[in-house]
Amino acid sequence: xxxxxxxxxxxxxxxxxxxxxxxxxxxxxxxxxxxxxxxxxxxxxxxxxxxxxxxxxxxxxxxxxxxxxxxxxxxxxxxxxxxxxxxxxxxxxxxxxxxxxxxxxxxxxxxxxxxxxxxxxxxxxxxxxxxxxxxxxxxxxxxxxxxxxxxxxxxxxxxxxxxxxxxxxxxxxxxxxxxxxxxxxxxxxxxxxxxxxxxxxxxxxxxxxxxxxxxxxxxxxxxxxxxxxxxxxxxxxxxxxxxxxxxxxxxxxxxxxxxxxxxxxxxxxxxxxxxxxxxxxxxxxxxxxxxxxxxxxxxxxxxxxxxxxxxxxxxxxxxxxxxxxxxxxxxxxxxxxxxxxxxxxxxxxxxxxxxxxxxxxxxxxxxxxxxxxxxxxxxxxxxxxxxxxxxxxxxxxxxxxxxxxx
Ligand code: PMP
Numbered sequence: 001x002x003x004x005x006x007x008x009x010x011x012x013x014x015x016x017x018x019x020x021x022x023x024x025x026x027x028x029x030x031x032x033x034x035x036x037x038x039x040x041x042x043x044x045x046x047x048x049x050x051x052x053x054x055x056x057x058x059x060x061x062x063x064x065x066x067x068x069x070x071x072x073x074x075x076x077x078x079x080x081x082x083x084x085x086x087x088x089x090x091x092x093x094x095x096x097x098x099x100x101x102x103x104x105x106x107x108x109x110x111x112x113x114x115x116x117x118x119x120x121x122x123x124x125x126x127x128x129x130x131x132x133x134x135x136x137x138x139x140x141x142x143x144x145x146x147x148x149x150x151x152x153x154x155x156x157x158x159x160x161x162x163x164x165x166x167x168x169x170x171x172x173x174x175x176x177x178x179x180x181x182x183x184x185x186x187x188x189x190x191x192x193x194x195x196x197x198x199x200x201x202x203x204x205x206x207x208x209x210x211x212x213x214x215x216x217x218x219x220x221x222x223x224x225x226x227x228x229x230x231x232x233x234x235x236x237x238x239x240x241x242x243x244x245x246x247x248x249x250x251x252x253x254x255x256x257x258x259x260x261x262x263x264x265x266x267x268x269x270x271x272x273x274x275x276x277x278x279x280x281x282x283x284x285x286x287x288x289x290x291x292x293x294x295x296x297x298x299x300x301x302x303x304x305x306x307x308x309x310x311x312x313x314x315x316x317x318x319x320x321x322x323x324x325x326x327x328x329x330x331x332x333x334x335x336x337x338x339x340x341x342x343x344x345x346x347x348x349x350x351x352x353x354x355x356x357x358x359x360x361x362x363x364x365x366x367x368x369x370x371x372x373x374x375x376x377x378x379x380x381x382x383x384x385x386x387x388x389x390x391x392x393x394x395x396x397x398x399x400x401x402x403x404x405x406x
Contacts, residue, residue, distance in 0.1 A: 001300045008296070008385050011036040015385060022355025025390045030175050030203060030334050030381035031359050032225045035289075042288035043230050046281040054280050055254060055271075069280045072287035073270070079290050080220060081211040082237055086269040089243070090278050093234035094202040095125040097221035098169070100236055100249040100273060101198060102129040105167065107247045112138035114166040117190075119144040119152055119181075120371050121174045124364040126200045130169065144170070146371060150177040150326025154185065161193050168197045172204035176363045176377065177326025178309075178334030180208070187217050196242065202226055207305065207332050209298050212237055224282060229289035233282035236273070243269050250275040301384045308382050309333035312391045319398045325377045336363075336377035339398070342405040344376045350401045351378075356394060 009015055012034045017024050026034060046068070052061035054069050070085075077085045091097045110116070116130050120143055133139045142165075144157040152170075168190045173180050187197045196218035201210060206227035212220050219242070224233040238246075248255050248266055252275035257265040266272045293301070313335060316322055321340035339347050348360030361376040362369045369376060380394065 001297050003296060003300060003304050003384055005385065005387055008036075009387075011038070011292075012385050013037060013040075019355045019357075020353050025356045025386075025393060027380040027382060027386065027390070027394065028357045028359045029383040029386075030226070030363075030379065032231070033206070033228045033383055034385070035228055035230065035285075036292050038292055039228060039230065039285050039288045043281050043285035046284050051281070053277055065280060068284050068287070069278070072283050072290075075287050075290050076235055079210075079294075080205075080237055081213050083213060084240065087237055087240055087243065089236040089238065089270045089273045090283055091221075091234045091236055092232055092279070093223040093225065094123075094200060094221050095223075095234075097234050097236035098126050098198070098200065099129045101169075101219055101221070101238075102133055104246040104249050104273075106133045106137050106139075108245070110137055110139050110166055113164055114139045115142050115160075115162060115164045116140070116167040116169060117142045117144060117157070117160050117165060117195075118168075119157075119170045120146040121150070121152070121176065121179065121365065121368050122169075122171055123175055123200065123202065124366070126169055126171060127367065139166075140164070143367075146368065150174065150179045150328045152179075152181050152186075154182065157186065158189060161190075161195070165193060165195050168195055169200070170197075171200040171202075172210075173201075173207065173332050173334075174326065174328075174365075174368075175203045175334070176336050176365045176368055176379065177328060178203075178332045178336075178381075179326055179328035180204075180330035180332055182330075183217070184215060187215055191216065203332065203334070206293060207302060209302075218242055224286045224289065227286075227289055228292060229286040230279075230282040232279045233286050240269065243273070246273075248272050248275070252276045254278075296384065304384050305333040305382055308386060308388065308391065309335070311388055312380065312382065312394070315391060315395045316398065319395065320402050322398070322402075325372060325374065333382040334379060335381075336379045338374065338377060339402055339405060344378045346405060347378045347401055350404060351394075351397055354397045354400070356397060 050065045052065045054066040073085045145153045198219035201222040205222040220237040225231040255275040325336040344360040359379045
């Protein structure tokens with residue numbers, strides 16, 4: 001199957017605009033992706049046609065809305081090949097999923113002196129929640145170093161394990177460098193030591209097929225907004241055996257079975273972890289995004305994006321004084337770079353004036369920046385609605401910026 005880019009671009013109305021008088025080139029997809037019309041319409045249609053608080057009503061609208069919401073849970077379960085829909089918890093996004101997990105595990109499973117292994121390339125949202133547990137519970141965070149190529153040092157990873165190791169939480173794909181980590185090897189090794197693994201799939205779920213049963217990960221988390229779905233919705237996948245043992249994260253409506261002042265009992269999975277009115281319109285939008293992705297075909301998307309990435313990388317090598325940050329063998333469609341000694345903000349600001357949306361800064365990965373000894377990078381991240389023509393324009397723009405910055 002091939003992608004009809006012209007048709008695809010028509011599905012993303014936001015792409016068709018000018019910025020500072022220049023046609024917009026949106027290369028900031030690792031921060032958030034744009035939304036196709038079917039997703040925008042699906043969310044708007046909730047408010048146009050079926051808006052009603054879910055789960056609690058006996059009336060028609062509430063039932064229709066609840067059904068649409070729960071259908072998406074099934075769709076997500078199928079998308080990641082979870083064993084059952086009860087293993088899919090809706091959250092606000094990756095950040096909330098990690099916080100849910102660390103808080104809940106921190107209540108009972110993780111104790112003073114226990115060790116959690118992260119990596120140097122984690123997003124802050126997979127660092128800080130565990131650091132909060134260091135303060136609250138006295139756990140210890142250990143860190144897998146990253147090589148100069150931007151890959152996990154797997155020997156160092158294995159050497160980090162001790163009798164106190166209780167959890168591994170690492171990213172599937174680096175948001176800064178695009179490195180695809182060998183998560184299957186990570187999971188298998190951790191399991192050989194009886195240690196569960198959480199995978200941060202924020203940068204992976206829309207690029208590579210994810211099969212949680214084949215991976216055998218204990219938890220897998222991601223955000224809707226990075227996979228063409230609305231903002232404010234995300235997922236925590238967890239193996240039932242873990243979710244059943246874990247205490248609730250937040251208290252409120254929906255997560256209870258029975259409430260009384262002499263004691264409260266909790267609802268079954270997945271509702272035990274979904275306190276309060278969820279973002280059902282966003283979830284229904286997520287369902288439309290999954291349909292959209294499946295219609296294009298994940299493998300087709302991967303092939304297209306990978307070719308575009310290789311094309312861009314090759315062309316960018318001709319830009320004077322360009323330096324790439326992270327050159328891992330297994331790579332998704334993200335390129336982080338610096339131009340000579342120029343500050344990434346200066347490069348980003350000049351590119352903006354030429355109509356380009358690229359992200360500059362530390363990308364919420366300050367420990368990685370410290371490791372690399374840089375203040376930040378300029379990051380181009382591609383989606384399947386980007387084209388070679390846009391890449392060509394970026395190369396021209398980078399050549400101009402390079403001259404401007406001397
Ligand atoms: N992990 C990774 C690897 C990310 O790229 C991001 C978003 N940049 C997050 C976690 C956090 O996602 P969110 O802000 O959607 O919660």
